[in-house]
Amino acid sequence: xxxxxxxxxxxxxxxRGAMPEQEPEVRARNFMEVPLGYTQxxxxxxxxxxxxxxxxxxxxxxxxxxxxxGFISLIKEEKFTEAIRHIxxxxxxPAVCGRVCPQEIQCEGRCIVGKKDEPVAIGNLERFAADWExxxxxxALPPTAEPTGKKVAVVxxxxxxLTVAGDLIVKGHDVTVLEAFHKSGGVLxxxxxxxxxPKAIVAQEVNFLERLGVKxxxxxxxxxTVSLDELFDEGYDAIYIGVGAGLPRFMNIPGENLIGxxxxxxxxxxxxxxxxxxxxxxxxxIPHGKxxxxxxxxxxxxxxxxxxxxxxxxxxxxVYRRSRQEMPARTxxxxxxxxxxxxxxxxxxPTRYLGDDKGxxxxxxxxxxxxxxxxxxxxRRPVAIxxxxxxxxxxxxxVAVGSGANPLLTESTPDLKLSKWGYIEADLETGKTFKxxxxxxxxxxxxxxxxxxxxxxxxxxxxxxxxYLMRGW
Amino acid sequence: MFKIVKREEMSEGNVILNEIExxxxxxxxxxxxxxxxxxxxxxxxxxxxxxxxxxxxxTITVIYxxxxxxxxxxxxxxxxxxxxDVIGPLGKATHIEKVGTVVCVGGGTGIAVLHPITRALxxxxxxxxxxxxxxxxxxxxxxDQMKAASNELRICTxxxxxxxxxxxxxxxxxxLEAGKVDQAVAIGPVPMMKFVSLITKExxxxxxxxxNPIMVDGTGMCGGCRVTIGGQTKFxxxxxxxxxxxxxxxxxxxxxxxxxxxxxxxxxxEFCMLEE
Ligand SMILES: Cc1cc2nc3c(=O)[nH]c(=O)nc-3n(C[C@H](O)[C@H](O)[C@H](O)COP(=O)(O)OP(=O)(O)OC[C@H]3O[C@@H](n4cnc5c(N)ncnc54)[C@H](O)[C@@H]3O)c2cc1C
Ligand code: SF4
Ligand code: FES
Numbered sequence: 033x034x035x036x037x038x039x040x041x042x043x044x045x046x047x048r049g050a051m052p053e054q055e056p057e058v059r060a061r062n063f064m065e066v067p068l069g070y071t072q073x074x075x076x077x078x079x080x081x082x083x084x085x086x087x088x089x090x091x092x093x094x095x096x097x098x099x100x101x102g103f104i105s106l107i108k109e110e111k112f113t114e115a116i117r118h119i120x121x122x123x124x125x126p127a128v129c130g131r132v133c134p135q136e137i138q139c140e141g142r143c144i145v146g147k148k149d150e151p152v153a154i155g156n157l158e159r160f161a162a163d164w165e166x167x168x169x170x171x172a173l174p175p176t177a178e179p180t181g182k183k184v185a186v187v188x189x190x191x192x193x194l195t196v197a198g199d200l201i202v203k204g205h206d207v208t209v210l211e212a213f214h215k216s217g218g219v220l221x222x223x224x225x226x227x228x229x230p231k232a233i234v235a236q237e238v239n240f241l242e243r244l245g246v247k248x249x250x251x252x253x254x255x256x257t258v259s260l261d262e263l264f265d266e267g268y269d270a271i272y273i274g275v276g277a278g279l280p281r282f283m284n285i286p287g288e289n290l291i292g293x294x295x296x297x298x299x300x301x302x303x304x305x306x307x308x309x310x311x312x313x314x315x316x317x318i319p320h321g322k323x324x325x326x327x328x329x330x331x332x333x334x335x336x337x338x339x340x341x342x343x344x345x346x347x348x349x350x351v352y353r354r355s356r357q358e359m360p361a362r363t364x365x366x367x368x369x370x371x372x373x374x375x376x377x378x379x380x381x382p383t384r385y386l387g388d389d390k391g392x393x394x395x396x397x398x399x400x401x402x403x404x405x406x407x408x409x410x411x412r413r414p415v416a417i418x419x420x421x422x423x424x425x426x427x428x429x430x431v432a433v434g435s436g437a438n439p440l441l442t443e444s445t446p447d448l449k450l451s452k453w454g455y456i457e458a459d460l461e462t463g464k465t466f467k468x469x470x471x472x473x474x475x476x477x478x479x480x481x482x483x484x485x486x487x488x489x490x491x492x493x494x495x496x497x498x499x500y501l502m503r504g505w
Numbered sequence: 506m507f508k509i510v511k512r513e514e515m516s517e518g519n520v521i522l523n524e525i526e527x528x529x530x531x532x533x534x535x536x537x538x539x540x541x542x543x544x545x546x547x548x549x550x551x552x553x554x555x556x557x558x559x560x561x562x563x564t565i566t567v568i569y570x571x572x573x574x575x576x577x578x579x580x581x582x583x584x585x586x587x588x589x590d591v592i593g594p595l596g597k598a599t600h601i602e603k604v605g606t607v608v609c610v611g612g613g614t615g616i617a618v619l620h621p622i623t624r625a626l627x628x629x630x631x632x633x634x635x636x637x638x639x640x641x642x643x644x645x646x647x648x649d650q651m652k653a654a655s656n657e658l659r660i661c662t663x664x665x666x667x668x669x670x671x672x673x674x675x676x677x678x679x680x681l682e683a684g685k686v687d688q689a690v691a692i693g694p695v696p697m698m699k700f701v702s703l704i705t706k707e708x709x710x711x712x713x714x715x716x717n718p719i720m721v722d723g724t725g726m727c728g729g730c731r732v733t734i735g736g737q738t739k740f741x742x743x744x745x746x747x748x749x750x751x752x753x754x755x756x757x758x759x760x761x762x763x764x765x766x767x768x769x770x771x772x773x774x775e776f777c778m779l780e781e
Contacts, residue, residue: 212724214543214550214590251592253724257529278726282738289731289738289757291764298727306721307547312775315549315575317768391760438725440743 048150049078060341060372063226063309067131067156072110075160079108082152085144090154093142095488098122100139100154107157116165119158120174124198125191125487127166127233128220130159132331133484134362166236173244177204182501185210185268187254187441190218192274192474192486194237197246199494205501207245208268210252215305218276220483222305223297225335227342228365231304255441260470270469270497273456274490277475279436283327287385288431292319292393296328296336296432303339321428324348325396327382328432329359334366336430337374348374351424353381353401353414379403379414383421385429395425435480448472455479463493471497507542508587510564516644520570520614521580522556528563530593536621537599537715537747540565541723543590544582549575552720554746555594556617565591568617568646574772595723596746599713601625605687608680608710609635609655610673610701612693616647618715619692624654626690632656634686636676638693642667674700681708689713691750695759702750712750716741718761733757 052068053059059066070078082104090100098119106115119126135141135155143151182205186193189211201207215221217234242248252258254275263271280295282288299318302308308318324340326333329352337348350369352359355378359366370376379401386395400420403412437454449457449466456465456472463471473489475481511524530540539554557566571580582588599622607626611619616637627633635655639645640663652658659676660668669676674697680686681704689712691701698714705712718741721727725743732741733754739745 212592213722214592251590252529253592253595256593256595256724257533278724280726280728282728284738289733289761291761295728298721298729301721301727306549310547311768312574312772314547315578315772317765317772319764391757391763440725 045149046077046081048081048153049074049156051153051156056371056373059227060338061344063342065230066227066368069163070156070160072164075107075157076110078153078157079104081145082108083144089142089144090139090152093138093140094122095138095482095484096122096491098139098158103161104152104154104157107161112161112164113169115161116169119161123158123484123487124195125237125483126158127162128191128229128237129484129487130155130157130162131229132224132362132482134482136363138484166233173240174202176202176244179206180204180501182206182269183208183267184497184501185263185271186274187271188212188218188274188276188474188476189216189238189248190274190276190474190486191220191483192276192490193218193272194241195487195490196272196274196471196473196494196497198241198244199491200497201241201244201246203494203498205498208247208249209241210254210258211248211250212253212275213305214250216248216250218274222301223332223335225300225304225339227338228335253440255444260441260445260467264469269501270471272463272490272493272497273441273465273470273472273476274474274486275438275441275476276486277435277437277455277480279438280431281434281436282431283382283433285382285384287387287393287396290385290387290393291391292321292427293385293429293431294319296326296332296430297435299336299430300332300339303343309339309343318343319428320344321426322346323426324428324430325424325426326350326430326432328352328434329354329361329376330432330434331361331365332435333430333432334361334369336432338369338372340428340430341372341374345428349377349424349426350374351377351380351382351398353379354411355379355403358411377424381414381416382424386423393427393429395423396429397421398424437476437479453479460489461492462496463489464496469500506587506589507591509582509584511566512582512584515568515646516570516639519644520568520646521576522566522568522617523579523582524557524559524564524566525587525591526563527565527591527593530591531558531560531563531565534558534565534594535598536601536625537618538594538596539723539746540567540591540593540595541720542567542579542588542592544575544578545589548578548589550590550592550721550723551575551579552595552717552723552742554596554618554715554717555621557621565593568614570614573769574776577773577776592723596742597744599625599747601629603630605631606685607631607633607688607690608677608686609633610637610677610689610691610693610697611635611651612638612673612697614646615693615697615715616651619690620647620650620654622690622692623651627654627656631688634680635659636661636673636680638662638673638697640664672700673697674704677701677704681705681710686710689750695755695762698750698753699755702753702755706751713747714750714753715746716748716753716758717746718758719764732761
């Protein structure tokens, strides 16, 4: 009896605010964004769930240390402009991060509320603040320092390159971003699909930097159009390399060059950067598989599978050699994929592709796997079960089993030191490489990782570049 | 925009020459390298090997055949207008070296790509015998330029309207029988390169070919351009476009070039209907 009484006095518990979303059956056939975003009321209500901890664990979980309770309390007070300014101090791309960060292993994974209940929806709130500013804000530019007369070249316009450019332009340096593709944004425009990250958001972020004075030069393939040393000769004082990890990995099994087998990079670039889902309104074609297999289980695999569904597939299957527990994709993406009818073929590994007499893919031979002892990554190693071969029919296969370092730039710059996998060696605290005046960060240093880690590395490098420009190497 | 400063129609209007303002590319490009062009916002990225460059003027020249929607769209671009995007120079440059006698074999628009390579091979002191082929006399391109770039020029037409009546491979065989040849270069339609390589292999003449698979980025990022060379997968855009002709899996390349055949037909037909 007494127990019940105390329970009643306790503040009413607010459940975690569910994100409004397009219905699975509808969205599985269109390219519009899936989560629709919190309304103002939902955001304020969700913000009230935050306990405003003295020692916030969530902040430790954020790779760039956003003051999470700080911005959440501003949302609670409906001071949205102040909230976004607060986030900007640590994170210059919150509209992106709110949508694509793996919050469940970062900020939200550490949230105290999550011990007994579901954690505060930090990502959704971050997205809300950024979207509110984009829709209602003044678009006012932050003040920039007096020009220093120093020139910086940023190679690659992914999240890490854009972050460096933004940080250095406000410090008064003259910044030019060189991008190999005809459009800037890196993976944010060529890899991550429209339904997860609308391209208009990325375009606006780039436009914001341009308004601040950053020059963006597309169609500049550094290593081919111009080399790093030529950039120094042109008068640049410092160079940041943020070229990502864009080299596609294949399975290296027989039959891989049949028609109908594409790297996820090619498939997603056609779909996103070239907008091939609008073909023939646009000129770039994309294969429309009816029976699609995607190899791999990371974000890239989920994006490929969900794209295939939207392009009209009858059946899309994720084939992965480990089990569900080891799937590296964000929880939200796996959940969304399942809701959209994508099937998971786990503990399965293809051994060869099968083609028809016209050289087109018609299926693949697979082996069933079981989990053995843990490997170097700490995950249990998949081992083939003997004589478990079976055939899987498919007319399109997207290979999303990882990516590596593209040697294009590094080959033409012999004095950069590389790891044995071809990534650039750089100091983790400053981003300094072994070549004077050159910094590097993001996926080209760490290997394929996350947007927020690429941005974190970029911020440290920007600080170090600034110091160098003002004081020396 | 990358402006077109000169435009010519050849081969009865099926082949177009564009000289394009692209000073950065012109300053860097070497024979054998290619560029990627995109006409407008919704355009496709099309790789074309450069036919010439003029670093002083800051221009590059490409010569292409109208085969689909994208090249039909390129054909509509006039002097003063131009391409939204030109990216390059891409791919590895031809290895030019004095080896003695070199036979350069070109077919169709491949002759445009072959021309700067031929010129460079002659400039370093090789004795260059060129063989160029077309379906008929009116479709032959760059005859004068190839004549100037070679020590000897042999011409073949399928219909016999000019030069040797028959295939380039027949003249090639004749030359290989007549005297020692140290190197061959073949650039043109895939079947032509395939048969040239089969013949030069018989005579043990090292042969270089330039491949033109489907590409997207041209920088090693997508793997769409993969070709099999000596049993190994290579990315033509970064490992090539030139390869040892005796190692290439031509049949696979021909198959892979058909990947979007149906889509392209649809897109091309719609475009032609709009243009009419
Ligand atoms: C499909 C997909 C989905 C993903 N989903 C998520 C997700 O949900 N959450 C998350 O946190 N992370 C995700 N990632 C990973 C994340 O996108 C990357 O870790 C991040 O983009 C790395 O940033 P970056 O700036 O280092 O490189 P990139 O974003 O790769 O940008 C590099 C840029 O450099 C350009 N470039 C390359 N070479 C040259 C050159 N020689 N000269 C000039 N420019 C050059 C490239 O064209 C590109 O634009 C995903 C990745 C992919 C591919
Ligand atoms: S940037 Fe990422 S980890 Fe940091 S608070 Fe935002 S969502 Fe969480
Ligand atoms: S064209 Fe994309 S890797 Fe060669």
